[in-house]
Amino acid sequence: MEKKSFLGITFLLILLMASQGTEARVCLSQSHGFSGLCWSDHNCAVVCRNEHFTGGRCRGLRRKCFCTRNC
Numbered sequence: 001m002e003k004k005s006f007l008g009i010t011f012l013l014i015l016l017m018a019s020q021g022t023e024a025r026v027c028l029s030q031s032h033g034f035s036g037l038c039w040s041d042h043n044c045a046v047v048c049r050n051e052h053f054t055g056g057r058c059r060g061l062r063r064k065c066f067c068t069r070n071c
Contacts, residue, residue, distance in 0.1 A: 024070040024071065025070070025071040026068050026069070026071065027068070027069055027070070027071040028059075028066045028067070028068055029053070029066065029069075030065070030066055030067070031044065031047055031048055031051060031056060031064075031065040031067050032051065033047050033050065033051055034047045034048075034056075034064075034065035037062075037063040038058035038059075038063045038064055039058065039063060040058070041056070041057045041058055043065075044056040044057055044058050044065035044066075044067075045057065047065060047067075048065070048067035048068070051067055053067035053068060053069045054068055054069045054070065055067070055068045055069075056068055
């Protein structure tokens with residue numbers, strides 16, 4: 001009986017760890033090519049891709065374009 005419950009608990013822990021997955025950290029860098037206020041994440045992402053980043057989004061009170069990439 002004890003062996004079955006130990007195996008059951010072990011199986012549940014492994015299942016729980018597998019379901020967590022791994023997410024890459026995302027690094028942000030302010031765009032050098034975007035000018036003006038950033039109101040469109042799409043426009044920001046296009047400029048950032050031209051700067052060799054994976055994407056971009058508008059952030060902050062001053063609406064700056066920040067480029068994103070996996071760290």
